[in-house]
Amino acid sequence: MTEKEYNGIIIFAEQKNNNIHKVSYELLGKGKLLASKLKCGLYTVVLGSKDIDTDELIYRGADKVYHIEDEVFNKPDELIYSQNLVKIIEEIKPEICLFGATTFGRSLAPRIAAVLETGLTADCTDLQIDEDGKLIQIRPAFSENILAHIKSDNYPQMATVRYKEFDEAERDESRIGEIVKVQSIKLENNLVEIIEEISNEDINLADANVVVAVGASLKSLEDLKMIEELAELLGGKVGASRALVETGIISKAHQVGYSGNRVKPTIYVACGISGAPQHVAGMKDSDTIIAINNDPSAPIINIADYSIIGDMFKIIPELINEIKNKHNVGNNM
Known part of the structure; x- marks a missing residue:
């Protein structure tokens, strides 16, 4: 050629x-x-x-x-x-x-x-x-x-x-x-028929400016509420590791990583996520990475800009209260 x-x-x-x-x-x-x-x-x-x-x-x-x-x-x-x-x-x-x-x-x-x-x-x-x-x-x-x-x-x-x-x-x-x-080629494809398009979620995680992601240490839908509240207060969306998605607590639409969404938010908060290579591949280019983890040797700590070592079930409620208090103070001024 x-x-x-x-x-x-x-x-x-x-x-x-x-x-x-x-x-x-x-x-x-x-x-x-x-x-x-x-x-x-x-x-x-x-x-x-x-x-x-x-x-x-x-x-x-x-x-x-x-x-x-x-x-x-x-x-x-x-x-x-x-x-x-x-x-x-x-x-x-x-x-x-x-x-x-x-x-x-x-x-x-x-x-x-x-x-x-x-x-x-x-x-x-x-x-x-x-x-x-x-x-x-x-x-x-x-x-x-x-x-x-x-x-x-x-x-x-x-x-x-x-x-x-x-x-x-x-x-x-x-x-x-x-x-x-x-000019288009006119075709009749009788093998495929779209009856209805159903979308349970359309969260556009890849376009979020703030992502609050959580790992498999989350055990129930009740626990997920605090993650959702933190994300809402920060004006962001909820992400998840593959391990959590596989438990059925949250849908694949929220998955971050090699086999999920690739995100580049301004702020990425990793809650109880160890930092497996497959997950890191989907979020490593975030502008600022904040890790909340009780394991100081977790791989996520090595790529985080800021780390909070401790139990996320205690830290996240405190963060939520702190953000709410700051917001209330600002409204009263």
């Missing part, structure tokens, strides 16, 4: 209810750096109705936006999405295709890679360009103990990238780009 056979970077801009997922803006931020090194174009492809704000993708750095406009994309059907994406990728022939490692992206990208007979690296935490102009896809391996550097021999080079790994691309409303309307 010659260099001109494959050129440019394409980013899949995931949307739901016509709202573009923020991971798309993070990929555009990183994509601009990669495109600068390769001296190539940066494109996005978005599938959905005419109400999607495609201009926003131009403002965030895309040189060209391919909009496959059809109401059929209002439901997350991987078969219909993949058929349309494969067609446009085969036409454009990008050297790199990037997807967010969301629930949908993790399901969609492998289907596309299989049809294109190319490789796919999942859950990347970094992307680089080597001296030969090839994409180096970096992802944790062996329970986050090493970082694997992966390079594909086939084109396009494909990867899914975790949410919250990169900064969002800055907006520039003066940017001018091209929006290309693409």
